[in-house]
Structures are given as structure tokens and as C-alpha cells.
């Protein structure tokens with residue numbers, strides 16, 4: 001399996017973590033995992049909301065040292 | 077020390093001129109040289125395309141000869157790079173000529189790719205090239221009424237364009253007494269109307285006040301031009317009579333074909349701006365993969381930081397500062413009001429209510445830009 005891609009969106013406001021993920025998913029293959037790092041607590045909610053709506057898989061969602069890690073698998 | 081700058085747009089030009097001033101004595105004595113390779117002998121002020129699209133600027137107002145913007149000591153060639161050999165410290169350009177360097181800076185920009193969404197290129201208008209902006213004005217002028225859909229792709233250059241184009245269309249139709257015949261509808265990829273939360277909140281209030289309808293979490297998947305419908309990745313759809321796209325963007329083909337970065341975005345260190353894994357190769361402006369706005373102001377502030385670091389590397393052998401993620405964007409809120417958003421890696425934006433004076437400052441900046449490109453502002 002390919003390595004997990006990390007999108008380091010810490011400390012960024014525009015376009016922001018979710019928009020970076022959307023762009024990153026477009027460049028990925030089905031089955032690939034992407035881990036978004038965000039310093040915005042909102043990402044822990046709004047990324048899963050979008051992932052569910054589109055139908056990708058939420059693999060992990062946790063906070064560590066003030067950084068939110070949201071791991072998503074491209075499902076289609 | 078041979079410095080090679082690839083790209084003569086906003087980032088490359090501001091960097092080259094800043095460097096030429098700081099390194100005047102080294103350039104005079106042959107201790108350093110600056111060469112710029114670009115794809116055109118003209119420099120376009122791209123933000124002006126927005127005004128061309130509304131018939132408020134003519135295309136020729138957006139151009140200057142690139143050579144005339146550069147300090148005389150800079151060697152400028154219209155000779156686009158085709159091969160980058162970052163491990164061997166040279167590039168090969170279209171003429172076949174090889175250019176060696178000690179330090180390279182890549183600032184080749186980005187391009188709108190409506191063709192990346194099935195049906196989008198044939199069925200929509202946008203403001204991202206001179207021809208597109210002229211077509212936009214023609215189609216808008218001929219529009220007799222119906223639903224105008226503004227749909228936003230990811231990633232895109234200049235995060236303010238989606239809102240600006242919507243507010244400017246509102247005023248355009250208002251001036252023509254057509255508001256009762258037009259419905260403006262706006263879709264945005266994430267769960268609010270703009271990536272910057274305070275801007276999104278402000279825009280929502282304005283849209284509600286003006287009667288602009290909207291749908292969030294809407295990412296264009298394909299366009300059916302016969303049915304006049306845009307389908308989203310999220311499984312919803314939006315109809316239109318006139319489709320205004322903010323197309324998804326990519327970096328330049330040459331970046332991808334040289335294996336420098338997926339989709340033309342080069343992996344870049346967020347503080348030092350070097351190409352990851354290379355200490356003498358740097359990236360500026362739209363073509364970085366940094367998770368920040370693809371905007372001229374980003375390219376400008378990155379160029380200033382990089383000019384300090386390259387000049388100090390030449391003079392004292394070491395870089396002296398970090399780029400702090402600074403971005404400053406004007407936001408046109410119609411045809412005579414504007415506000416702005418300023419932020420960096422640590423401080424979120426706090427935009428103020430739009431005023432006439434900020435709009436006039438933006439109008440003045442449209443001319444002052446040429447001083448900025450020369451590295452004077």
C-alpha cells in the first residue's frame with residue numbers, strides 16, 4: 001500500500017484545511033489515505049461532515065498537542 | 077554567484093528587482109549575476125482581468141514590456157524552461173540553451189483548467205485569461221435574464237474572485253435595471269461561503285440582504301450543457317441559464333513533466349521557501365504547494381523574504397529570515413465599496429466592513445502595481 005500523504009495545513013486560514021483536502025483528494029488514487037494536520041478545532045467536525053457527504057472513508061480523527069489529525073481514505 | 081529566476085510574473089519580477097538593488101555592488105563587480113527566463117516579453121497585471129470582464133478596463137491597460145520593468149543589470153531572456161536538472165544545477169530552455177546556476181528560483185505561476193471538469197470548458201465563462209474575460213463581458217452584456225450560477229472549483233487563484241465576481245455582477249445587473257429578471261446563485265466547496273470564516277459570515281449577510289441564493293459543500297463533478305445543470309461530487313445539482321465558473325487550477329505543465337510536483341505544485345518549505353530536499357532551489361508564488369492563498373500579495377511577500385535571504389547568502393553566506401505566511405487581499409464588495417483581509421501563519425484575518433475609500437485605494441493600487449513590480453513599493 002502507498003504511503004499516507006500528509007497535508008500540513010497548520011496555521012493556515014485560506015484556503016484552509018478542508019479545501020486543501022479536497023484539492024489533495026483530486027490528485028490521489030482510490031484507496032489512498034490522506035492525513036490532514038490542522039490547528040483549527042473546526043476541522044475535526046467540518047472535514048468528517050464533508051467526507052460523509054461525498055462518501056469517502058474517515059479513518060481517524062484525533063487531537064494531539066493542539067494539532068487535529070484527520071485521516072481520510074479516498075473511496076471513489 | 078549565478079542567480080537564475082524562472083518566471084517573469086509578479087513573484088519573479090519583484091524578487092529580481094529587489095535583489096538587483098541589494099546586490100548592486102556585487103553585480104557591478106561581477107561577483108553575482110541575475111538572469112531571468114520567462115515565457116513572454118509582456119507582463120500582465122492579472123487582477124485587472126476582473127475589470128476587463130465588466131467592461132471597466134481595456135486589455136491593453138494590463139500590459140507592460142517585461143524588460144521595461146526590470147533593473148538594467150538583470151539579464152532577461154524570453155526562453156521558457158523545458159528541463160529542470162536540480163541535481164546538476166542547470167536548466168535547458170526552449171532555444172536549446174543550457175543555463176547553469178548556483179541558486180535557482182522557480183516562479184512559473186498557475187493556470188485555470190476548466191477542461192478538468194467534464195463539460196465545464198464548453199458551457200461556462202470565467203475571468204482567468206484575457207480572452208475569457210472578454211468573452212465574459214460579451215456574454216454578460218447579451219444576457220437577457222434567468223439564473224446565473226457562480227460555481228467554484230478547487231484550488232483556485234485569488235480566493236476573493238468568487239465573491240467579487242458575484243457582487244460585481246449584482247451591481248452590473250442593477251445598473252441595467254435587470255435585477256427583477258436575474259437570479260444569482262452561488263456554490264462553494266466547503267461548508268460556508270468563503271474559506272476565511274469572518275469573510276464567509278459577512279458574505280452570507282450580504283447575500284441574504286441582496287437576495288443572492290447559495291449552496292455550500294458543492295464541488296463540481298460534471299456539467300450537462302444540454303440540460304444546463306451542474307452535478308456535484310456531493311450528489312446534488314444546480315441548474316443555470318448562465319454558468320460562471322471559478323475553474324480548478326493547476327501549476328504549469330513543465331513542473332509536472334519534470335517530476336517537480338503533482339499537479340504542478342512544488343513541495344516547498346513553508347518558512348525558507350526552498351524546494352524540499354534542495355538547499356539552493358527556491359519556489360515563489362502560485363506554484364508552491366503551500367496551503368496558503370494563491371495570490372499576488374503572497375508572491376510579493378514571499379519575494380521580499382527570499383530577496384533578503386538570497387542577498388544575505390551572497391553577502392554573508394547565510395539566510396537571515398523566515399517567510400511568515402503573510403497574505404493581504406483586497407475584497408471588492410460591488411462596484412464602489414471594498415474591504416481587505418490580512419493574515420499570516422499565526423494571526424487570523426479580521427476584515428472590517430467595506431468602505432468607499434478602500435475601493436478607491438484598490439483602484440489606485442491597480443496603477444501602483446507597476447511601482448510594486450519594479451520593487452519600489
Ligand SMILES: Cc1cc2nc3c(=O)[nH]c(=O)nc-3n(C[C@H](O)[C@H](O)[C@H](O)COP(=O)(O)OP(=O)(O)OC[C@H]3O[C@@H](n4cnc5c(N)ncnc54)[C@H](O)[C@@H]3O)c2cc1C
Nearest residue numbers: 083084085086087114115122123157185361362371372373
Ligand atoms: C482575475 C484575477 C484576479 C486576481 N486578483 C488578485 C488580487 O486582487 N490580489 C492578489 O493578490 N492577487 C490576485 N490575483 C492573483 C495573482 O495575479 C497571482 O496570484 C500572481 O500573479 C502569481 O504570481 P506568480 O509570480 O506566482 O505567477 P505569475 O504572475 O502568473 O507569473 C508566472 C510567470 O512565469 C512565466 N512562465 C510560465 N512558464 C514558464 C517557463 N516554462 N519558463 C519560464 N517562465 C515561465 C510566465 O510567462 C509568467 O511570466 C488575481 C488573478 C486573476 C487571474
